[in-house]
Amino acid sequence: MPKLYLIPNTLGEQEDPSLSMGSEVKDALAGLSHFAVENLKQARRYLVRWGLRERIDQSEFIIHNKKTEIESLIEAESVFKSGNSIGMISDAGCPGIADPGNKLVQLAHRLNVEVVPLSGPSSIFLALMASGMNGQAFAFSGYLPREQDQRISAIRDLEKRSKTEGSCQIFMETPYRNMAMLEDLLKYLSPSCKLCTATNLRTADELVISRNVAEWKSSKKPDLNKKPTIFLIQA
Structure with a gap:
């Protein structure tokens, strides 16, 4: 019976x-000949880092991202119906979390294909662990709106929700807009609100800072520009 393996990336x-x-991740990669990937070049490099260069020429790759979603799902359905398994490789972290993989997982469930999630790093959970914020009640909101008025409204709504629920609110931003996001958070959050930035997790220059907004304003700001960052707040 075919399976869909959800394969994490570094x-x-x-x-x-x-x-x-x-x-288990290397074993799954070594046993598969069909992969669904966001970016072909990155997926090939990932296989090489596992010491599986030979799998590149022996495998078929389905490019699955927002631009190719319809075509890739049709192709994946054909692979499943032919009795073959697929390994879905995320560009970074875990498939289906803050990436387009959930539609492929939905397809697998509709076709009664077994879904096999494999363990790997998640920047969202690593950031929560390192933040010191509430790990019992939290929510991830993905990307906040780009438009200024909508972004300000979203920031205030998240703080209000955090205060009402006692929860940690987690979100992210396109790396080149990180500094603008940080400035907006410091401008529109209450001074007592806790704010954490978790940057370049699992790399040599990993940096996690967690303090309240008043302390942030009186401290030197880190350089978050073009660096993958998770933002967390708790009122």
């Missing part, structure tokens, strides 16, 4: 994948 491209993932 958070940093230079990281040895065996340091953050078990042998």
Whole structure:
């Protein structure tokens, strides 16, 4: 019976994948000949880092991202119906979390294909662990709106929700807009609100800062520009 393997990736491209993932990931990769990937070049490099260069020429790759979603789902359905399994490889972290993989998982469930999630690093959960914020009640909101008025409204709504629920609110931003996001958070959050930035997780220059907004305003700001960052707040 075919299966859909959800294969995690490292958070940093230079990281040895065996340091953050078990042998089950390498075993799954070695046994598959069909992969669904966001970016073909990155997927090939990932296989090489596992010491599986030979799998590149022996495998078929389905490019699955927002631009190719319709075509890739049709192709994946054909692979499943022919009795073959697929390994879905995320560009970074875990498939289906803050990436387009969920539609492929939905397809697998509709076709009664077994879905096999494999353990790996998640920047969202690593950031929450390192933040010191509430790990019992939290929510991830993905990307906040780009438009200024909508972004300000979203920031205030998240703080209000955090205060009402006692929860940690987690979100992210396109790396080149990180500094603008930080400035907006410091401008529109209450001074007592806790704010954490978790940057370049699982890399040599990983940086996690967690303090209230008043302390942030009186401290030197980190350089978050073009660096993958998770933002967390708790009122």
